Amino acid sequence: MTVSRPFDVLVVGSGASGLAAAVSAERAGARVCLITKGALQSCNSAKAQGGIQAAFSSDDSPEQHAEDVWRSSHETADRRLVEILTCEAPGAIQWLEESGVEFTRENGGYRLARCGGATRKRLLQVGDRTGHVITQALRESFEASQGTALPHHPLVDLRPVPNGWTATCRLKSGDQVEISTVTVILAAGGRCYREAEERGELSTNHPGATGEVTKIALSLGAEARDLDALQYHPNGGAWPPNMQGYSIPETTRAYGAVLLNSEGEEFTDSLGPRDAVSDAIFAEVEAGRGTQTEDGRPAVYLDTTRIPREDAEISLPYMLRRYRASGIDPLAEPILTYPVLHYQNGGLRIDEHGETTLEGLYACGEIAGGTHGRNRMMGNSLLECCVFGRRAGRAAAERARA
Numbered sequence: 001m002t003v004s005r006p007f008d009v010l011v012v013g014s015g016a017s018g019l020a021a022a023v024s025a026e027r028a029g030a031r032v033c034l035i036t037k038g039a040l041q042s043c044n045s046a047k048a049q050g051g052i053q054a055a056f057s058s059d060d061s062p063e064q065h066a067e068d069v070w071r072s073s074h075e076t077a078d079r080r081l082v083e084i085l086t087c088e089a090p091g092a093i094q095w096l097e098e099s100g101v102e103f104t105r106e107n108g109g110y111r112l113a114r115c116g117g118a119t120r121k122r123l124l125q126v127g128d129r130t131g132h133v134i135t136q137a138l139r140e141s142f143e144a145s146q147g148t149a150l151p152h153h154p155l156v157d158l159r160p161v162p163n164g165w166t167a168t169c170r171l172k173s174g175d176q177v178e179i180s181t182v183t184v185i186l187a188a189g190g191r192c193y194r195e196a197e198e199r200g201e202l203s204t205n206h207p208g209a210t211g212e213v214t215k216i217a218l219s220l221g222a223e224a225r226d227l228d229a230l231q232y233h234p235n236g237g238a239w240p241p242n243m244q245g246y247s248i249p250e251t252t253r254a255y256g257a258v259l260l261n262s263e264g265e266e267f268t269d270s271l272g273p274r275d276a277v278s279d280a281i282f283a284e285v286e287a288g289r290g291t292q293t294e295d296g297r298p299a300v301y302l303d304t305t306r307i308p309r310e311d312a313e314i315s316l317p318y319m320l321r322r323y324r325a326s327g328i329d330p331l332a333e334p335i336l337t338y339p340v341l342h343y344q345n346g347g348l349r350i351d352e353h354g355e356t357t358l359e360g361l362y363a364c365g366e367i368a369g370g371t372h373g374r375n376r377m378m379g380n381s382l383l384e385c386c387v388f389g390r391r392a393g394r395a396a397a398e399r400a401r402a
């Protein structure tokens, strides 16, 4: 057993939320340690392609953004958290830009797309590698700070002690490391990878999305909400095999792709909320109007030939490259798609500073619940990571230094 030096703030997880929290806590003057299960780059955030929402267009406002979130959540979200999310969105974008993220621009402004469930064009993108660029910028900021990063340090236990917490990590070698800290920020993401394995389904998630940190928090008595509400991404890749489980960016539909059944008919509003679009695909296949992949999987068509070439080349270059490398050109033929397990909508209950129902224990990102209620809109997860990661980082640092 190795015992590390004590820290003010321990962050668990190196996705966008953990990195935003760690950078913010460090800038607030705290001694910060960030632990993560695998390599620092290994997380769902880095896989996010579509973009991040913020109200910038002249016909939009944070209030309109909040209204769209509220409706998409079927009025189940925590309104207080939603208002913080949407009001702080433009500031979070500016903060990311100061950290080195360059969003795609056109005509002097941001290139904005409309995503499912949104009434306005509000999605900012960095091509279709938005999460990769955001996490890289935040990782570089943290690595340039005084903070300590410990990759390959999975959290296996957390105990409250008189002046804070003791965290235990178990290394691959079998050795254990104990870390003392005044406050803890849980940013360990969701559980869709494990859930999909258990159901024998495909998932878009990376293999670290297994949910054990949520279990640790629940065992300590932290409260959670909507944990049963898992989200299917309507457009998982269904064919060819190397694209199975790939999340076809929702921006394909934002730029004109539509869902078609075996008769070539549009059977749903392709830009509806995610749960509605996924349910429509399941129902269409159930009714015998879907199709099958060569390996016998259910599917419908996504007619990507309707996307203007220029939009595809600016906003979907990575997707085009991947399909073309597999011998399919999405601009020349429709692609096959079917919903895949994607996101944990619910999670640990938090207040507006990201504190859970346990004092000194914070949570942000996919591990936390409330901001999306039972159905998240695309582009609001990266946003949540930045807005509530920053809030949790600052609050945990403040409490630790008090």
Ligand SMILES: Cc1cc2nc3c(=O)[nH]c(=O)nc-3n(C[C@H](O)[C@H](O)[C@H](O)COP(=O)(O)OP(=O)(O)OC[C@H]3O[C@@H](n4cnc5c(N)ncnc54)[C@H](O)[C@@H]3O)c2cc1C
Pocket: 012, 013, 014, 015, 016, 017, 018, 035, 036, 037, 038, 040, 042, 043, 044, 045, 046, 047, 048, 049, 050, 051, 052, 130, 131, 153, 154, 155, 156, 187, 188, 189, 190, 204, 205, 206, 208, 209, 210, 211, 212, 213, 247, 342, 343, 364, 365, 366, 367, 378, 379, 380, 381, 382, 383, 385
């Ligand atoms: C393919 C894909 C595309 C997406 N596209 C978009 C998009 O376009 N826009 C959008 O807003 N959202 C998108 N999302 C959702 C979004 O990316 C994630 O929900 C969000 O980034 C989650 O961030 P996070 O920091 O909470 O968790 P993650 O990024 O998953 O990070 C969790 C971290 O915790 C670590 N961890 C887990 N368990 C432990 C443990 N026991 N001990 C230590 N560390 C641990 C993991 O290794 C990882 O580093 C997408 C998701 C996927 C999978």
